Amino acid sequence: MSELSVNHLLGIKYLNKQDIQLIFETADHFKEVINRPIKKVPSLRDITIANLFFENSTRTRLSFELAEKRLSADVINFSSAQSSVKKGETLIDTVNNILSMKVDMVVMRHPNPGAGVFLSKHVKASILNAGDGAHEHPTQALLDSYSIREKYGEVKGKNIVIVGDILHSRVALSNIFALQLQGANVMVCGPKTLIPKYIDKLGVKVELDLRKALNWCDVANMLRVQNERMDISYFPTTREYTQQYGVNKEFLDSLDKEITIMHPGPINRGVEITSDVADSKQSIILEQVQNGVAIRMAVIYLLASKIKH
């Protein structure tokens, strides 16, 4: 087994194909570990990890914390809501103060794109990006690809459509990079106002008609409409969005073939997908969550192995 080519996980665009392969193979071992009666290994008992969340999160935060604890790392948590950031402290000061408590690795979510890259240049710790604004969310993309690999055996050659709010989605961007690295065909689908102008430069197909997109794909990754990031109205009403880009069971059953439904969460039930779709046999949403822990264990383990005493 080789090493990761990077010392930080800032985004998928910094990884190569071998890195992704290595992360997946390592995650396979951790998936076996987390299904044991005792789900813990002592590998990282001398590593301390700080989870810095400058933006709200449930799934990612719990998933990271669980992954860290399963690896026996010491964990400290920070959320900006109850912190001195509110008193005007800068990001570097906040992080350096935390690092002076002998922290080896920082898992950070931040509303500003590039916050992780910025931090990696200014502080001495391994940085793991858990989402930076509308830029990247690498572990989500890795677990999405891993879930596709688990379902179909490989990602290469599969047709994947990402549906919904592409413009505000870090999940979309990281997924596009990750899927293309592995040789999948990627399409985005959504209202024209929610598809970024530069999208054709990324080499992905664009389709505005959801039925055509779903008939083309093997897997549909349904994104949430990120109302909190919308400063103007991008579509007339939620009801109209649902009519054009929402998936219900009837619609799913009327397609030419059986497709797999994914969703990074949190789901707006009844907006992008209905409950019967989210809970259907075709949905692998809960597998994604389980795989998230294994993937994060793999990434943390591989990054930690590059921290030398």
Next chain:
Amino acid sequence: MSQKVLLNAKEVNIILHRLACQLIEKHNDFSNTVLIGLQPRGIFLANRIAKILKNDYKVKNIQLGFLDITFFRDDFRRSDKPLEANSTHINFLVENKTIVFIDDVLYTGRSIRAALTAIQSFGRPSEIELLTLIDRRFSRHLPIQPDYRGRQVDVINDEKVKVNWVENDGEDSVYLINK
């Protein structure tokens, strides 16, 4: 680099049969005993012993598993090479069972220490024994000794013991390699 044959195929075969017989003497019908080969190199020996027990000595119900100890090793971030993980296959419970760990070479004893910790994830065995083909005397870092040993050898630290198996390396043999 020079190398010397410690055991040839015929000698390995005789030793494997002796080890199998010693196991039978202690464990009878293996109703409460499980064999665990340690990844990566112990699995060949474990497979071979299990095969001899089944085919030559007609022991039924041999339970054989493989344990990977990578995540339990104490040299994570200390060795120059990244630690490579292998798969674990244990599809039975070890609670209250007697376990026989099987590995090809016993050297510092650190792998066995890791295995003793790793196996706890699968329950609380009543007893754990250790079987090794080669026991490198005078090189232990920990107070660990085998219960069944194929051959004890005196080897200095600069020398390496390499165990080859037909199914993986083309021949059954044990070499002493002088680096």
